[in-house]
Each structure stands twice: as C-alpha cells, then as structure tokens.
Amino acid sequence: MDITFTDFLIGFSSALDLLSPENGHRGVRRAYIVMNIARQRRFSPLVQKRLFIAALLRDISHGAHTPQDCVRRIANIPLLAGSAGLIAARGQRHPESRLLDLADNLDLLALHEYPRGHYPSHAIETLCDSIGSRYQLDDILALRELGLEKKFWAELASATLINTAASFSPFAGTVLTDDELTALSSLLAAVIDQHCRSAAQHSVVVADIAGRLAQMYGFSKKGVLRIRVAGLLHDLGKLVVPAALLTKTSALTDFERRQIHIHPQFTWKILSRIAGMHDIARMASFHHERPDGKGYPFHLRGVQLDLGPRIISVADCYAALREARSYKTACSPEKCFSIMQQTAERGGLDAEVVGALHADVLAAGETMLSASPLLL
Structure with missing residues (x-):
C-alpha cells in the first residue's frame, strides 16, 4: 500500500x-x-x-x-x-x-x-x-x-x-517514493536521537543492522527498505519521555521505569495511523517484546512476533550495548554477543537472529556500521 x-x-x-x-x-x-x-x-x-x-x-x-x-x-x-x-x-x-x-x-x-x-x-x-x-x-x-x-x-x-x-492538504494524493520515505524517516530519526542525546546516531545504526539482517534472511528489496524505516523510527515514542530521564545516571525508580516502558505504545499510536505503514508500525513498536512473552508493553510471545520485530529487537540490543551512554560504558563485540546469547537462552531474544548477526559481525567487522547511506 x-x-x-x-x-x-x-x-x-x-x-x-x-x-x-x-x-x-x-x-x-x-x-x-x-x-x-x-x-x-x-x-x-x-x-x-x-x-x-x-x-x-x-x-x-x-x-x-x-x-x-x-x-x-x-x-x-x-x-x-x-x-x-x-x-x-x-x-x-x-x-x-x-x-x-x-x-x-x-x-x-x-x-x-x-x-x-x-x-x-x-x-x-x-x-x-x-x-x-x-x-x-x-x-x-x-x-x-x-x-x-x-x-x-x-x-x-x-x-x-x-x-x-x-x-x-495542498498535496492531494502525492505518494512518497522509497528514497523520499527514507529521507523523511532519517530526518525524524535525527530528531529522536537528539532528544535521546544519542551521539552514536542510534536509530541509524539500528536501521543499518536490521537492513543487513533482512538481506541475510532473503527479504525483498521493498521488505529491506521497510525494515530499515522501522529501525529509523523504532524509538519514536521516546519523544514523550523527558530527556533528563533518558540520560539519568542513577538507578531508575519503578515509576520512572514505567514512564520509559510506555514509549512503544506512542510509537504504535502514531505509526499505525499512517496508511500504508502498518507493517512498519508493528516492527518499530514491538522491539521490546520478547519471544517468552515477558517483554513490554503488549506482552506478545512466540508466533505473535514475526521475524521483522525479532530482527529490530536484536539490532537495537546490539547497537545499545555497543554505545557508551550516560549510565554505562560501551561493550566490545565479544561482550555484546555474550550478553545477547545469555538473554536469548532465557527467552529474551531470538537465538537464531542473534547467531546470524554474530556471524555477520565476525565476517564483516565493525565496518558494517560505518558511513551509513541513510545519514542526511
């Protein structure tokens, strides 16, 4: 659509x-x-x-x-x-x-x-x-x-x-090309990352990793584009969370944690309203769900999570672990995959997707995350 x-x-x-x-x-x-x-x-x-x-x-x-x-x-x-x-x-x-x-x-x-x-x-x-x-x-x-x-x-x-x-609107039925959709989504991703104080351009990195994984799994050209857009917009709902809370260095209270955990609902509310973006909305909004059903905010499990959101979830986890943030230091690739494999064993990530990313990083190295063509 x-x-x-x-x-x-x-x-x-x-x-x-x-x-x-x-x-x-x-x-x-x-x-x-x-x-x-x-x-x-x-x-x-x-x-x-x-x-x-x-x-x-x-x-x-x-x-x-x-x-x-x-x-x-x-x-x-x-x-x-x-x-x-x-x-x-x-x-x-x-x-x-x-x-x-x-x-x-x-x-x-x-x-x-x-x-x-x-x-x-x-x-x-x-x-x-x-x-x-x-x-x-x-x-x-x-x-x-x-x-x-x-x-x-x-x-x-x-x-x-x-x-x-x-x-x-004076634009009547003007339809976006793939390049235009990517450019507009990249602009919104820049707004999101600046709000989250992400010096590492987190959303762009997630989009790049998700796109590579989608290619490995044989997604069509259109499918790869849409998972990249989902990666760019996966943290959209964080715009409703105060920036000071997102960069807090001390432990979060239960109330603060609930404030942050609600952000995927806002991502879903906005993206699902845009005609033609329902599949992108699902991938972007479900990245904190877990195969074992213990994720948030919708508590989806198993077959309720198709491959798209599972890929975004793995890409987001790896990118977050690799970044230095106000409350943590950056992890090495080896440490990242050790953590992610343990999480997958507990039902928190798709083990097969984690393995696919691990193999890709071993083969390509960190060059896979540089010089993103999505950057404006």
Whole structure:
C-alpha cells in the first residue's frame, strides 16, 4: 500500500507534538489556520504547499534542535527544501513567517484563553493590536472573515481535526517514493536521537543492522527498505519521555521505569495511523517484546512476533550495548554477543537472529556500521 506525503507529514507532526503533549495536536491546528487564511487570500499552490509543510513541522526547531541544524537537514530533502527557512524562523519579517506566527498566537489564545468550543472573535481582535508590527493587515482581514463562521471555530476545537487534516492538504494524493520515505524517516530519526542525546546516531545504526539482517534472511528489496524505516523510527515514542530521564545516571525508580516502558505504545499510536505503514508500525513498536512473552508493553510471545520485530529487537540490543551512554560504558563485540546469547537462552531474544548477526559481525567487522547511506 502506498504512503502519501500528507499522511507521513501529519504523522511527523504528531511525533513532534510528543515533545509538548500538553498542547495536543498543535501542528495540525496551526496548519488548519494557515491553510484557511492562504485559501481565503488565494495564495498560489506553491505558496500553499510551502506553508503547509512549515506549519506541520515548525516545532522541529525546539529543544535540542538548533535552527541552523534544522535548516541544513531540511534543505537536503527536496520535498521540504522550500520550507526550510520558514520552519526554523520565528519572529522574522518575511510575510509567510509572519503568517505562521499569527497562526501560532491565535492557536495559543484559542487554546488557553477561552473554553473549548467557545472561541469568540475577541481572540482575533486581540491580535489586531499587532497589525503592522507583527502581522500583515491582509492576513488579519482574512482571519476576521473566517472568524465569522462557526464552522471554523468548531473544526479548530475538534478533537478529531487530525483525522480530517488530509482534507486541507495542498498535496492531494502525492505518494512518497522509497528514497523520499527514507529521507523523511532519517530526518525524524535525527530528531529522536537528539532528544535521546544519542551521539552514536542510534536509530541509524539500528536501521543499518536490521537492513543487513533482512538481506541475510532473503527479504525483498521493498521488505529491506521497510525494515530499515522501522529501525529509523523504532524509538519514536521516546519523544514523550523527558530527556533528563533518558540520560539519568542513577538507578531508575519503578515509576520512572514505567514512564520509559510506555514509549512503544506512542510509537504504535502514531505509526499505525499512517496508511500504508502498518507493517512498519508493528516492527518499530514491538522491539521490546520478547519471544517468552515477558517483554513490554503488549506482552506478545512466540508466533505473535514475526521475524521483522525479532530482527529490530536484536539490532537495537546490539547497537545499545555497543554505545557508551550516560549510565554505562560501551561493550566490545565479544561482550555484546555474550550478553545477547545469555538473554536469548532465557527467552529474551531470538537465538537464531542473534547467531546470524554474530556471524555477520565476525565476517564483516565493525565496518558494517560505518558511513551509513541513510545519514542526511
């Protein structure tokens, strides 16, 4: 099944929302406001596309992601390149940047100042005080026209707006190529790894190992691609976990451990919503499950875990053991496989997949993990 650019963008925006879950689906609401104004003002299709991307991905420049780094990464992806400056810029004088700021501030007013479902035109009048200094007159006038329609406020307040976001996308049925899917997933992986403070680019390494294992097991070219994407996105749900908890050096409390263990549920919630990515969602979300049923968070066992998630689980375990982290030193390959083989004997990993990776590492050495073609 094809994966559309719109659906993936909305999923990407939902992932970024995990960094500030108290704001709900802020990227989609921002896009809704911006696209309504853009259509009211009859902007060209090219401008509408640029604004739609920027509205959904603007929060990528928050937290550990510097604007300069974001611009560089986004500019390397042709689908997103035209929106790079808008995504990283705030408070600038460019007309499109000012429109995005307007949408942000209207959303904040609507979200925090008025009861849900009762957003009066006063929210817009408050913004009028900044015409000229922050916002363009024509944008405000278009917004005032929209504000007269109850449907505008009802849809903005709707908890199901994310389910209808494709209806105001300017990309119609644009389908991602394999290269585009990989590039967008690599960008999201960079966001994940920066949040997790992973200097080793953990997600990319997991994707590379999983891809090699999939090739060894005879996966098709498409199957190898999809397991690589699953590897890139396997830790997506960790965006909801505070970075300080992920890098904590002392022992975790039971409550903190439960906070971390819930992250695959968020991975599943976001990826399974993207049409065409159900198999990727399964592989990415089930990597902490165990063949003996003692994994988390779904407690799957045996035949409930097909080969895809078993491969991701082994790849993730090896990559994690090889990395130096705030709470541990890096293990040698020999030590890694000693630990993994013991875990497999206890039912925690697939012993056959562990053996396949061991044989591959012995044959190829650590060069298998260098110079990843997935890196942006």
